[in-house]
Amino acid sequence: MSHRAKMNAMRSTVVVVGSLAFGYLTLQLGFRSFLEKAREAAAAALEMELEQSRKAPDDVHGGLVSEFSDGSGGSGGFGIIMRRA
Numbered sequence: 001m002s003h004r005a006k007m008n009a010m011r012s013t014v015v016v017v018g019s020l021a022f023g024y025l026t027l028q029l030g031f032r033s034f035l036e037k038a039r040e041a042a043a044a045a046l047e048m049e050l051e052q053s054r055k056a057p058d059d060v061h062g063g064l065v066s067e068f069s070d071g072s073g074g075s076g077g078f079g080i081i082m083r084r085a
Contacts, residue, residue: 001009028035
């Protein structure tokens, strides 16, 4: 590749990277209030999830308890009903 072609490729790379950076900053500034609310909601959801996992670390099924629909306790029942504990 000639020196001129390398310079054109380098210039194109710089322009593309600059355009991407400018676009990113534009989106960040344009949607700032929406992004802040979304970050706060995500942080609150994560905090709530962590708090729940600290309370009941052995709760694998999310508080669901299985029961057989015919009340047989498992000796021939066909369906399983899941209910909250």
